Amino acid sequence: MTGIREEVEMVVGAALAGGPGVTVIRAVPGGGKTSGAIAAAVARLPERTLWAVRETVGSGQVGAAPPLAEQTAQGFMAAAGQNVTQIVLGHAHLDDDAYHQQFTWDRPVAVVSHAHLPLLLQPGLRGALGNLREASGVVIDEDPLSALSLHVGITIGQGQLRGLPLANLAEVLRPHATCVQQQVAVDMLAALARGWPLELRRHLKSVHAFAAAWPSQRIARCMLRGSGFWALIGPALQILVEQPAADTALRAAIAGHLFPRLRGEEVSLTTRERLADLLVDALLDDLVTAGEGQCRRRCGLVWKGDFTSTYPKVLAFDILQPTLVDRPIVVLDAYASETQYRAIFGSDCRILDVGARRPLRVQLAPQLSLDSARSQPRKAVLVAREILAHAARSLGGQVLLAPRGAHKAVQQALSTAADLTSVSAALPGLAHWYSGRGNNTFVGQDTRALTLPHLPAVVRECSLTALFPLETDQAARTALMAHHERSELLQMLHRGRQLQFAPTSAPRAILHALPCALCPEHARATCNAQDHTQPTACMHWGGDLALELYAPAVPVTPGSPNPMFGSVLADVARDLEQSCGGVALIALEALGLVVPRARGAAHRAQLLTATRALLALGKVPALSALSTWRGRWNALSGTFPARRGVVWQGLVDACGDRSRRPVEEVLDAGGWAGHAGRSRYCSRRRPPSGRRTRPRPPGRYRACCLAWLFLPARQRKTPDK
Numbered sequence: 001m002t003g004i005r006e007e008v009e010m011v012v013g014a015a016l017a018g019g020p021g022v023t024v025i026r027a028v029p030g031g032g033k034t035s036g037a038i039a040a041a042v043a044r045l046p047e048r049t050l051w052a053v054r055e056t057v058g059s060g061q062v063g064a065a066p067p068l069a070e071q072t073a074q075g076f077m078a079a080a081g082q083n084v085t086q087i088v089l090g091h092a093h094l095d096d097d098a099y100h101q102q103f104t105w106d107r108p109v110a111v112v113s114h115a116h117l118p119l120l121l122q123p124g125l126r127g128a129l130g131n132l133r134e135a136s137g138v139v140i141d142e143d144p145l146s147a148l149s150l151h152v153g154i155t156i157g158q159g160q161l162r163g164l165p166l167a168n169l170a171e172v173l174r175p176h177a178t179c180v181q182q183q184v185a186v187d188m189l190a191a192l193a194r195g196w197p198l199e200l201r202r203h204l205k206s207v208h209a210f211a212a213a214w215p216s217q218r219i220a221r222c223m224l225r226g227s228g229f230w231a232l233i234g235p236a237l238q239i240l241v242e243q244p245a246a247d248t249a250l251r252a253a254i255a256g257h258l259f260p261r262l263r264g265e266e267v268s269l270t271t272r273e274r275l276a277d278l279l280v281d282a283l284l285d286d287l288v289t290a291g292e293g294q295c296r297r298r299c300g301l302v303w304k305g306d307f308t309s310t311y312p313k314v315l316a317f318d319i320l321q322p323t324l325v326d327r328p329i330v331v332l333d334a335y336a337s338e339t340q341y342r343a344i345f346g347s348d349c350r351i352l353d354v355g356a357r358r359p360l361r362v363q364l365a366p367q368l369s370l371d372s373a374r375s376q377p378r379k380a381v382l383v384a385r386e387i388l389a390h391a392a393r394s395l396g397g398q399v400l401l402a403p404r405g406a407h408k409a410v411q412q413a414l415s416t417a418a419d420l421t422s423v424s425a426a427l428p429g430l431a432h433w434y435s436g437r438g439n440n441t442f443v444g445q446d447t448r449a450l451t452l453p454h455l456p457a458v459v460r461e462c463s464l465t466a467l468f469p470l471e472t473d474q475a476a477r478t479a480l481m482a483h484h485e486r487s488e489l490l491q492m493l494h495r496g497r498q499l500q501f502a503p504t505s506a507p508r509a510i511l512h513a514l515p516c517a518l519c520p521e522h523a524r525a526t527c528n529a530q531d532h533t534q535p536t537a538c539m540h541w542g543g544d545l546a547l548e549l550y551a552p553a554v555p556v557t558p559g560s561p562n563p564m565f566g567s568v569l570a571d572v573a574r575d576l577e578q579s580c581g582g583v584a585l586i587a588l589e590a591l592g593l594v595v596p597r598a599r600g601a602a603h604r605a606q607l608l609t610a611t612r613a614l615l616a617l618g619k620v621p622a623l624s625a626l627s628t629w630r631g632r633w634n635a636l637s638g639t640f641p642a643r644r645g646v647v648w649q650g651l652v653d654a655c656g657d658r659s660r661r662p663v664e665e666v667l668d669a670g671g672w673a674g675h676a677g678r679s680r681y682c683s684r685r686r687p688p689s690g691r692r693t694r695p696r697p698p699g700r701y702r703a704c705c706l707a708w709l710f711l712p713a714r715q716r717k718t719p720d721k
Contacts, residue, residue, distance in 0.1 A: 019328070024351045028494070041109060047136045048134060049139060052111075053114070056088065153316035164250075166315065169250070210457055221302060223302045229301060240280075240283075251276045255273055258275055329345075359545055360493055361498065363511070368552065370451055387448065401495065403433060407430050411427075428448075441495075443500070447496040460481040496508075555669070562653045578622075591614060593655060
C-alpha cells in the first residue's frame with residue numbers, strides 16, 4: 001500500500017502543477033488515494049487548494065464515525081505537522097454573516113462539501129463565495145455526480161427542490177394565450193393537472209410507474225417523459241417562445257416553488273433565480289429539440305399514486321449543472337466510470353489507474369441470503385444465529401451491511417437469536433449501503449453484505465437522465481446504473497480493508513448472495529459463479545473478486561420454509577444427550593418441536609409428565625437450549641397444550657411429517673441417532689400385521705423403552721443399558 005500512496009502522490013502532484021483539466025484517479029479502496037493526494041497538496045503549500053468531501057457535518061449519532069471533513073483535516077495535520085485546513089460549513093448550519101465570513105482563506109486548504117461544487121465550479125461566480133475560486137487546484141474525494149446534477153420534482157424532506165405544479169403552469173400561460181389554439185392547449189393542461197381526460201388516455205402507455213421501494217410493493221409515483229410529454233405539453237409551451245412576458249412569469253413562478261419548506265429569505269434571491277433560469281433554459285432548449293424530432297427526457301411530469309391518480313402533477317427536471325474547468329481538478333474515485341466522467345467534464349477528462357489491483361477474497365453464502373423485498377422472519381433469525389456463531393472467529397469484530405430501511409428488522413433478528421442461544425457478547429455493528437466510503441471506520445472487521453446493493457428504477461429513469469438525456473440513450477443509462485450497483489458492492493466488501501493485511505490475518509468479506517446477480521445481463525448464461533457449490537472467479541468482474549465457499553456454523557436447509565428447525569433441534573438434542581443420555585420422541589413432542597403422534601388420554605398424560613421433567617431440566621444453566629425454552633415457556637400463559645403450540649411461534653414450525661425424516665436427518669448428522677446399534681430417537685410404529693418392525697441399521701429408527709425419561713434422575717439409565 002505504501003507504493004500506491006507514493007504513486008498517487010506523484011500523479012496528483014503532477015496534475016495540480018499542470019494546466020486546467022480533469023484527472024480522475026482510480027485505485028483500490030483503502031489503497032492510499034486520499035493520503036497520497038494529501039501529501040501532494042502539502043508539498044505545494046502555501047498554494048491554496050480546495051478539497052471537496054461528501055460531508056462536512058456528521059450524523060450526530062452516538063458511536064458514529066467523525067465526518068469526512070474532520071478526518072481529512074486530521075490527515076493534513078499529520079502530513080504537514082500543523083493545522084493548514086479550514087472547514088467550510090453549509091448555509092443550513094450558520095447564519096448569513098457567519099456563513100460568508102468563512103470565505104477568507106485563513107489557511108491554505110479549504111475543505112468543503114460536495115454540495116458546494118455547483119457553486120464553486122460554475123462560471124461567473126461573484127461575491128464572498130467567489131473568494132474560494134482563488135484556489136490553484138481542486139481535489140474531489142469520491143464520486144461527485146449527485147452534487148453536480150440538479151433534480152426537481154416531488155419533495156419529501158427539507159431542502160429538496162419542488163417542481164412547479166402543472167395547474168400553476170396553466171395559470172402562468174393563460175393570460176398570454178393570444179389565439180384559440182393556444183387557449184385550447186392551456187385548457188388541456190388545466191384538465192390534465194388532476195386527472196386524465198378521455199381524449200388523452202392514449203398517452204397513458206407512455207407513463208412509467210415506480211414502486212414504493214421494491215418491485216413487489218405498490219406504485220408510489222408515476223412519471224411521463226419523452227415524446228409523450230412533449231406531445232401533451234409542447235403546444236402550450238410554444239407561448240413561452242412567442243411571449244417574453246410569459247417566459248419571465250414562468251421563471252419567477254419556478255423560483256418561488258423550488259424551496260417549499262424554507263422561508264424565502266433563507267435562500268438568496270440570486271440562488272433561486274439562477275436555478276430557475278437553468279431549468280427554464282433547459283425546458284426551452286428541449287422544446288426546440290423535440291420539434292426537430294429528437295426528444296430529450298430530462299424534463300417531464302411526475303405525480304404521486306398510480307396511472308390515473310388525482311394527485312397534482314408537477315414539472316420535474318433532472319439536469320447536469322454546468323461546470324467551468326479553468327484550473328486543475330483531481331477526482332479520487334476507486335471505480336470511476338469513464339463514460340460518466342466524460343459526460344460530466346467533456347472529452348478532455350483523463351482516467352488514470354494507479355497501482356495493481358489484487359483480487360478481494362470473498363466467501364459466498366447464498367444459502368444465507370435474505371430477500372429485502374419480502375418478510376422472512378424465520379430466515380432472518382437463522383442468519384442472525386449464524387452471525388452470532390461466527391463472532392468467536394471474528395477477532396476484530398463484524399460489521400453488517402444492509403439497506404438503511406432493513407436495520408430495524410436486522411437488529412430485532414439479532415436480539416431474538418441472542419435470546420435463543422443465550423449469547424452475552426456484544427452484537428455486531430450495522431452500517432447501510434454507501435456508508436463508510438472514504439474512511440477507515442471498519443478496518444480489521446469481518447464484513448458481511450447481507451443483501452446485494454439495490455438502486456430503484458427511478459435512478460436510471462430520472463437521476464441518470466441528467467447525464468444521458470436523449471430517449472435513445474436508454475442503453476447508456478442502464479449500463480451506468482449496473483456500474484453503480486457493481487461498484488457499490490465492491491466498496492461494501494472492501495469496508496474491512498482486507499488488502500491491508502497479510503493473508504493469514506486478513507478480515508473476511510462474506511457475501512450472502514451470488515455476485516453474478518450484478519453481472520451484465522448477457523454474461524449470466526455463461527457465468528460459472530452461478531453454481532455456488534463450485535464457485536470460480538467471475539471473469540466479468542475484471543479480476544476484482546476471488547470467490548470461495550462459506551462454511552456455515554449453523555445447519556442450513558436451503559429453500560426450506562422452516563430453515564431454523566435443524567439448528568434448533570440440534571441444540572435441543574445436545575442438551576438432551578447431556579442430561580438424559582438420549583433423544584426421546586416424547587421429549588421432542590413435549591418441547592413442541594414435533595407434532596404429537598397420538599391424542600389419547602394416555603399420551604396426554606405422558607406429554608404432561610415429560611413437560612414437567614423438561615421444565616426441571618431447564619433450571620440447569622449449562623443446558624442453554626432447554627433453559628431458553630423454559631424461559632419462553634414461563635413467559636406464556638394458558639394450558640400446557642396451548643403453550644406447546646406457540647412457544648416457537650415465529651422461529652420454527654413443529655415437524656408434522658409422519659416419516660419424521662427431517663428429525664432423523666438432523667439426529668443422524670449430529671451423531672445422536674445411533675449408539676451401540678440402537679437408536680436413541682425412538683418410535684412406537686408397528687406394521688399392520690402387529691409384528692414388530694425388522695431392526696434397522698444403526699442410525700435409523702429402532703423401538704425401545706422411553707420410561708427412562710419419567711424416572712428420577714438417580715434411577716435413569718440410557719436405553720442401551
